[in-house]
Amino acid sequence: MKTAQNPSEPFDFNFEQDGAGYIVSSPFGAALRLTRPEFMLFRAGKVKENSPLFRRLGTAGLLRGRLDFESAAARARGLSAGVYEGPGLHILVLTLKCNHACVYCRATAGAAGKNTDMSRATALKSVDTAFSSPNKKISLEFQGGEALLNWPVLAETVLYAKKLNLEKGKDLALSVVTNLSLMDEEKFRFLVAEGVSVCTSLDGPAGLHDANRRWSGGSSHSKAVHWLKKFAAAAGKDGRADALPSALMTTTRLSLKNPRGIVDEYRGLGLGGIFLRPLSPIGYAAGVWPDIGYGPEEFLGFYRASLAYIMEVNAAGENFVERNAALLARKILRAEDPSFLDLRSPCGAAIGQLAYNFNGDVYTCDEGRMVAACGDDFFRLGNVRTDRFEELMTAPAARVCAMASCLENQPYCARCAFKPFCGVCPVHNYATQGSPWGNIRVGSWCALQKGMFKTVFALLEKKKTRKIIEAWLQKGNAS
Secondary structure (H helix, E strand, C coil), X not given: CCCCCCCCCECCCEEEEECCEEEEECCCXXXXXXXXXXXXXXXXXXXXXXXXXXXXXXXXXXXXXXXXXXHHHHHHHHHCHHHHCCXXXXXXXXXXXXXXXXXXXXXHHHCCCCCCECCHHHHHHHHHHHHCCCCCEEEEEEECCXXXXXXXXXXXXXXXXXXXXXXXXXXXXXXXXXXXXXXXXXXXXXXXXXXXXXXXXCCCCHHHHHHHEEECCCCXXXXXXXXXXXHHHHHHHHCCHHHCCEEEEXXXXXXXXXXXXXXXXXXXXXXXXXXXXXXXXXXXXXXXXXXXXXXXXXXXXXXXXXXXXXXXXXXXXXXXXXXXXXXXXXXXXXXXCCCCHHHCXXXXXXXXXXXXXXXXXXXXXXXXXXXXXCCCCCCEEEECCCCCHHHHHCCHHHHXXXXXXXXXXCHHHCCCCCHHHCCCCHHHHHHHHXXXXXXXXXXXXXXXXXXXXXXXXXXXXXXXXXXXXXXXXXXXXXX
């Protein structure tokens, strides 16, 4: 005899204790908070039918008898959309040389006395490889060292990529990452005319920025700010929001003392937002970690203080985005993949991005290239001069990264409430633990991600702050 189904029987769910309650999520990325008594009733399958809790759980897809398969499938597709597109971000390292001595980089240390400029032939072959990706959107990002030190190759590669795209018909984006100290009027006019967006480092106010990003030529901050303003004015004149310059800050130990000052620096320049990101103990940064690094809780304290201030700024009527919170919110609220390659399962190594070193060596990602800069080629896929795109994508390092970053292969992630939205970095694991799988409970990665998810989740539960974050998503500022 067939027994009647329990209407409040739980469907497969993940959970995370947070304070006195629990955050619970479905495999399809719907999440909600339960008090401890509510969680105990839910887990035991004893929630009263048609009660408010029953309806909340049913809407979230957490009750077996109330599953909406079309909605669940749509959320699952949205969260994993980028996994199937092929690498869209292609980082060309035009040189290892740099005229700065940043405390977390030391690019010049690996380039002293060596020819580390990418040749014209290698650059053009790298572009050919990038266009072999099936992804309809291709972003070519020129990096260094200091990319402007190899200006002739940068300029020719931009023109070649645009010409090639007339045949390929991709949605092509071009950008250069530069400290702006070598920018001049000729380079400025070329980049503006050719639609190459500019991204620079801006760690905060002058004292902080110049302490982190040391330059024998004077104030790195002064140069960066001068050209940021000029590129912003050019974009405003043309009415092209997509051409606005951008800036990235790296959080060092010095940053932790000044959350408001860093936010105000970005506000004062009219940048519209900031991406508060922790420093990674990868590459050269690992060697100076005792001097500039910090623990997860120290960063999270800085992050919460910064975000609280940003909420105050927005409540006063100014639209200013914290982009880390915005991309997490896009995942939680909209079940969308914001193309943030660190938080995908599997991650974006190889299948989302490729990094092309000055000599044509191709790596799973820029972080993998940074490990190689310290003498370890574990994440090398091949070389553009000898290997076809298909061979690069099926190289052992590509397969290892895909397997190691698939959260189904991480036992500690199996029941985490943030699993549908999260990801793991094999390079971080390898650099800190010697294994691309690693133990996710060891080190800083998991603690940082959980801490940020919990912080953003709490903001989404409050009417005022949720309204602010939803406005960010509507304005398309989540990436």
